Ligand SMILES: Cc1cc2nc3c(=O)[nH]c(=O)nc-3n(C[C@H](O)[C@H](O)[C@H](O)COP(=O)(O)O)c2cc1C
Ligand code: SF4
C-alpha cells in the first residue's frame with residue numbers, strides 16, 4: 001500500500017528546510033523501494049516543530065518534528081511509514097496538547113488538506129457556506145453575519161454585518177469586495193497561513209460577501225513580502241474559476257463574480273483601508289479623509305466592502321453552521337474565535353485559534369512555554385506595532401476587544417510578541433517612532449514630523465540628556481499625534497510609546513539607574 | 519533556487535508590458551511590477567510611456583513609483599537580502615545580527631551594494647515565531663543566527679560574482 005506523508009509547504013516550514021526534508025524523504029523511499037505519496041499541506045501552526053512531518057496510519061496522522069533532512073535515514077530505519085517509534089515522534093497530531101486545547105473553526109482544514117485540492121476542500125465542508133448562501137436572499141446572508149457577532153479582524157474590530165448592510169444598501173451599478181491581505185503588523189501571520197493553507201476558504205468567503213452586497217468584482221490586495229502566498233492564491237483563483245464557482249455565472253442567472261489578486265509594493269500604510277484603495281487605483285498610497293465611507297464611495301468611487309482575510313475566512317463557517325453557532329463562542333461583545341499569533345521570544349510559537357476570553361497567560365505560558373531564551377518574560381506587545389507593551393503583571397487579562405481597550409491596549413490583528421528581560425523598552429519606544437516615520441504616508445504633520453521628533457527625543461533620553469524635560473516633550477508630542485493625526489498610524493503610535501514609558505519607567509531613568517539585564 | 523534573471527532596458531519590450539496591462543482597472547502597480555520583474559528596476563524612460571498609455575501626467579507616474587519602497591530606480595548591481603528588523607525578530611536577536619553583519623563584513627544596511635549584495639531592512643516577513651528572518655529571491659530564511667546570515671550573504675555574493 002502507498003503510504004501518505006504530509007509535509008507543509010507553508011512559508012514558515014519552507015524557511016526552516018521543509019523542501020529539503022521532502023526531497024530526502026522521497027529519495028529515501030525510492031532507495032528502499034517503498035511506495036509513498038507526499039502531500040504538501042499548509043502548516044498546523046506548531047511552528048517550533050517545523051518542519052513537521054505526518055504519516056497516515058489506520059486513519060490517523062502521526063506527527064514527527066522538527067525533522068531535518070539528516071534525520072530522514074534514521075526515521076525510515078525506525079519504520080516512519082508505519083508510525084514507528086523515534087526520538088522525533090510526537091504522537092497522533094490531534095492528541096497533542098497544542099491542538100487539543102484549541103477551537104479551530106477557521107483553521108480546521110489548515111495543515112490537514114492539500115491547499116489546492118478542490119476535492120480535499122469539499123470533502124471537509126468546503127463550499128457548504130456558499131451553497132447555503134445561494135439558497136438565501138442577500139439580506140438573509142447579511143442577517144447571518146449580523147447574528148454571528150463577527151467583528152473585523154484587521155484591527156479596528158468594527159462589526160462586519162453592519163458594514164455589509166451599508167454596502168448592500170448602497171445603490172450602484174458596480175460594487176466591489178476588497179480583501180485586505182496586507183498583513184503588515186509585526187507578529188502576525190494568520191492571513192498568510194490562510195492564503196497558503198486554505199485559499200479556497202478565502203475565495204468562498206469573498207464570493208459569499210459579493211453575493212450578499214451585490215458586488216461583481218473582487219480584489220485581494222496582498223503584500224509583496226508574501227511571495228509564497230501569492231503563488232498559492234493565484235493558482236487557487238484560477239482553479240475556482242475553472243470549477244465555475246467564481247466567474248461569469250458565479251451566482252446563477254448570469255450574475256458574475258470575478259476575482260483578481262493584486263500585489264502591494266512594500267508600504268505598511270497600504271494596510272490602512274483608504275490608502276489601500278488609492279494603491280489599488282494605481283496611485284500613491286495616501287490615506288483618505290472619511291467620510292465618505294468606503295462602503296458608500298470606495299474603489300473608483302463605488303461602494304466597496306473591505307474586510308481583512310480572517311474576517312472573510314470566518315464567513316463560510318457562519319453560513320454553513322449559522323450565525324448563532326459562531327456567536328456561541330466568545331465573551332462579551334467579542335464573539336466567535338480569534339486566530340492568535342504567538343511570536344517573538346517564545347519557546348513554542350505559532351497559531352492558536354481560541355474563543356475570545358482566553359488569557360494572555362494561558363497563551364504565553366501554557367501554549368508558549370515561556371521565552372525561547374529561558375529568561376523571564378518582561379514585556380508583551382499585543383496587536384502589532386501600534387499596540388501597547390504590557391508587563392508580566394498584566395498577563396491575566398483576557399483577550400477581548402473591550403477588556404484590552406479598558407487597559408489602554410488593543411487586540412489589533414491578534415499578534416502577541418514576547419520579550420524577555422534583556423529587552424530595553426526605551427529602545428522599543430524609539431523604534432515605535434522610527435517605524436511610524438518610516439511608514440508614514442506623509443499627509444499630516446503630527447505623524448510625518450512628530451514621529452521624527454519623537455525618535456530624536458527618545459534618543460536623547462537614552463543618552464541620559466535632560467530626561468525630565470525630554471519625557472515631558474515626548475508626552476506632548478504623543479498628545480499632538482493622538483489628537484491631530486488623520487489615521488491610526490500616527491494616532492496610535494503613542495500607544496506603544498506611552499505604554500513603554502508608563503509600564504517600564506526604569507528603562508527611561510538616568511543610565512546609572514537602569515535595571516534591564518544586559 | 520536560481521537567481522531571477524533580468525534583461526537590459528528595452529523600450530519596445532517595456533511598451534509591450536505596459537500595453538498588455540493598460541486595460542486593467544488601476545493598471546499602475548501591475549505595470550510597475552511587470553517592469554521591475556523584467557528589468558530589475560523601473561527605468562526613468564518608462565515614465566513617459568506609462569503616462570501616455572494610461573493618459574495621466576508624468577508627475578503622477580513618478581510620484582507613484584517613488585512612494586513605494588519596492589520599486590527601484592537604478593539597475594540592480596547584484597542580489598538583495600531583506601533582513602527583518604521588526605519587533606518580533608528584534609525580540610529574537612535581529613539587531614545583534616544586523617550589527618554583526620555591519621561590523622564583521624563592513625556591510626551598510628540600506629546603504630546600497632557591496633560585494634554584489636544589497637542588504638535592506640524589511641518590517642515583518644510573517645514568520646515571527648521563527649525569526650530572525652531574511653528574504654532573498656522569493657525564499658524566506660528562518661531561525662537565522664550569525665553563521666546562517668553570513669552563509670546567506672556569502673552565497674548571494676558568490677552568485678553575483680559568477
Ligand atoms: C496603519 C494601519 C495599518 C493597517 N493595516 C492593516 C492590515 O495590514 N490588514 C488589515 O486587514 N487591516 C489593516 N488595517 C485596518 C484597515 O484600515 C481596516 O480597518 C480593515 O481592513 C477593515 O477590515 P475588517 O473590518 O475586516 O477588519 C490597518 C489600519 C491602519 C490604521
Ligand atoms: S497619520 Fe500618518 S499615515 Fe495616517 S494619514 Fe496622517 S501622515 Fe498618513
Ligand code: FES
Nearest residue numbers: 602607643645646
Ligand atoms: S517580525 Fe520578523 S518576520 Fe515578523
